[in-house]
Amino acid sequence: METLVKEKWSEIIAYLRDEYLINGVLFRTWIEPLEVVSFYNGILIISIDEKKQGDILNLIEKKYKIPLQVAIEVKTGSQVDIQFRYKSELQADRVSSYNNGDNLEYKYPFLSNGHSFDNFVVSGSNNIAYAASVAVAENPNGQVYNPLFLYSGPGLGKTHLMHSIARYILQNNPDYHVTYTTSEEFTNDVVDAIRTNKQKGDTIATSKLRKKYRNIDVLLLDDIQFIVGKDSTQIEFFNTFESLYQSGKQLVISSDRPPNQMEELDMRYRSRFNSGMTIDIQPPDFETSMAILKNKQELSDKKLDDKILDFIATNIKSNIRDLEGAYNKILLCSRFTKPNEKITLEMAEEALKDLISPDDEKIITADYIIDVVAEHFNLDKDALLSPKKTKDIAVPRQICMYLCNELTNLTQTEIATKLKRNNHSTVIHGVNRIKESLNVDKEISNTISVLRKKLET
Ligand code: ADP
């Protein structure tokens, strides 16, 4: 709406002038200096330039509010309510609002999903991307890494980091002009401008577009892969990039792959994009997934058993969006349980059965292996996890280590934690002992194949 009114502004005020017979001098002093600021919740904010126009708010409101509303409706087809504000007052608001999370989200709706550095879980799979993002957010002057180019498969946190960068900059540098845009939005803007140019037979719309994207301090473009190959959009973006880059402005770009794997991307831009800092984000390991789930859990009033979180983290490995989806799906189960009734692992398995592809091998967790091995040797699970080193316990425990190593994706450190051992060298030793025995000890090799069958069917 804001854009539409801005685009049609000259038509709107011309209509006002003609319909309400406002003469030349009045028009130039009172109407022409008005500026459309923003549109939110049906209210269009229009600024009065106090310096040029004086204290005329009451007068303008009395005389022109309704006529202007009518003119807007005639020219855009939409009804709006208008609020006039002095420019100086708006600027003061703008500065103070940057320190206030709510207002920031009001002014920049893309921030409303709450992504920030504070709620980004940092781990081995994303710590470099995180550190570089923080460095750029702290020094958004194009001097640290420019451009910062983040890439990864879907759902691994690129958008989360870009939003965090934008939020941090806006909170700490009130007068910075930060623009975050997706490829889709950028494409729409370019296509609209070209269409308007054609209709009007001029180039005003593209000039406006350039003004919008080039008159800024920081530009973040999310998912650039969608504009690479789209000729006019890609050219427009590259020109924008070049113009900002040359004037030392900060650029942050995300993509599903690194610049040198974007075949349709001009060589010149491949090296341009690579000239700053190119960083990937890897799929989460088990510990990261658990940390993210526990983080989510803190924000929710329904708690899930660690066993269930373990089950989700073990099964949903591809990306964090799916991980969160699986978690939410299990929470939905609580709709069907009584308020104090717990969600069981069986219910969780049932809830996720469509997400875990039927072709996947049966998912085996460390806990499951421990249970099956304890049962097989008729041992107490606690004994298996205790410090005791007698042979009747040490061998089954080593078998657990071996099976965890073979049948799960856990690292040896993670297996050590699961089995309550102090460090991963115990696991390496245990796994090797069983491997060696397999060739020479018939009893061990039989036991292992029986256990594998138990676990895998
Ligand atoms: P991408 O842009 O790479 O496709 P998103 O940034 O949209 O991925 O992330 C998908 C979801 O996962 C979002 O809800 C996001 O908040 C969450 N997410 C991703 N990485 C993390 C992380 N390290 N810590 C917490 N949440 C994360």
Ligand code: MG
């Ligand atoms: Mg994204």
